[in-house]
Amino acid sequence: MTSRMRAIDQWKPTKFEERAGHWRPSRDPLELARTSRVSSTLALEILEGALKRHSRGHLADFGCGKVPFYGIYADLVDQVTCIDWPNSAHESNHIDIEADLNCPICVDDAIFDTIFCSSVLEHIWDHRMMWREMTRSLKPGGTMIMGVPFIYGLHEVPHDYFRWTRYAFEKACEENGLEIVELEPYGGGIDVVADLLVRSLGIISDRLAGVAGRIAANLLRGGRARRIAPAAFEALPMGYLLVARKPEN
Numbered sequence: 001m002t003s004r005m006r007a008i009d010q011w012k013p014t015k016f017e018e019r020a021g022h023w024r025p026s027r028d029p030l031e032l033a034r035t036s037r038v039s040s041t042l043a044l045e046i047l048e049g050a051l052k053r054h055s056r057g058h059l060a061d062f063g064c065g066k067v068p069f070y071g072i073y074a075d076l077v078d079q080v081t082c083i084d085w086p087n088s089a090h091e092s093n094h095i096d097i098e099a100d101l102n103c104p105i106c107v108d109d110a111i112f113d114t115i116f117c118s119s120v121l122e123h124i125w126d127h128r129m130m131w132r133e134m135t136r137s138l139k140p141g142g143t144m145i146m147g148v149p150f151i152y153g154l155h156e157v158p159h160d161y162f163r164w165t166r167y168a169f170e171k172a173c174e175e176n177g178l179e180i181v182e183l184e185p186y187g188g189g190i191d192v193v194a195d196l197l198v199r200s201l202g203i204i205s206d207r208l209a210g211v212a213g214r215i216a217a218n219l220l221r222g223g224r225a226r227r228i229a230p231a232a233f234e235a236l237p238m239g240y241l242l243v244a245r246k247p248e249n
Contacts, residue, residue, distance in 0.1 A: 005067070005080040007093040015068035016044055023048055023072060029210070034204035037213035038195040039152060039187070039238060046186040046241045047118060047147045048072050054143045054181075054243055057113025060245075061152075062134065063101060063120030067094050077114065081107075101133075102126040104248025110139045118147045123159045127172075135176040140248045144178070149239040151192050153199060169242050178244040195238060 005011070014031045016023050024039040026032040032040060051069065054078040074080065083097045083105065099105045099122050115134050124130045134144060148164045148168035167181060173180050183191060187195070194216040202209035 001129070002155070005070070005082050005094055006096050009186075010093055011067060011070055013071055014066040016071070018071060023065065026081065029206075032204055033202075034210035035199045036171065036211050037210075038191065038198055042187045042191060042238055043118070043147055046184065047145070050145050050147075050182065050241055050243055051116065052076065054115070054145055055114050056143075057139075058111065059114040059116060060112040060137065062115060062130075063123070064094065066092050069116065069118065070094075077125075080248045081112070093158055098188045101130045103129065105133045106113040107137050107138065109136055110142075112137050113139055113142050115144045115159075116146075117144070119149060121146065121148050121164055122162050123156060125161050126165065127162070131176050134245060135178065138246045142246050143181070144242070144244045144246075146242040146244075147186075147239060148242075150237045151187075151195075152238065164240060166240065169240065173242075173244050178246055180242070181245050182241060182243035185233045185237030185239070186241060188233030189235050191238050192236050199205050 013026065015026055017026050018024075023044060025037050025044060036199050047051050047069065049134075051073045054074045057077060058079040058081065059073060059077040060081045060083055061069070064084045067082055070080070081096045082092070082094045083099055083101075083231075084092060084095045085100045085174050086098050088094070095108065097105065101120070103126075115138055117134070121127060138144065150165070152163075154160050166185070169183055170180065196237070198213045198216055201212050
């Protein structure tokens, strides 16, 4: 694989790490808060699958931060370009293009085969501009892979503005001429209850939240406990996955 991601030789796993051949949320509390283990486990599960199904060619990681998914998509694509603003809360050595995603981005039209964006859209005030720029820079036939939280606490304040629903994604894709390939909620019902419980315990004791988070994440991984209330995924989702395609000319 060829890549121009900046400081590629310095990349290391951060939020996620590979253990026994599988990607898992990090055990390092400096990289991932103990209170985030449940939500991160579920987001990783659905985004890893989408990346493996749809990543190809030249991938742009919008709002890349420390590029936590690089280890998953690196061998699936030919080139990686990381885009983020220099004032990101997630200090990174890997930003190829410094850009405020509320503004136009200095890249050519139709340059990327894949655009990946995880837990970024809720932090963008002028999200219509971001949608336009992603669509403009995506090649015809190219694919966007996006993940957002829904039932989730405030984070990276004061830059936490929105929670995206299925209907907001449908409207944004319609406005930008994108075809929806996948639009699925992740987590729901018992997942949300477990996540909120762990986060509430974190107010009392970070150590207690860590123990509870590990237990909950292990129970929920792979859907074992989630079979109790599958209908709650639509009514009470923890987040959403969107895969959308730009039509061919």
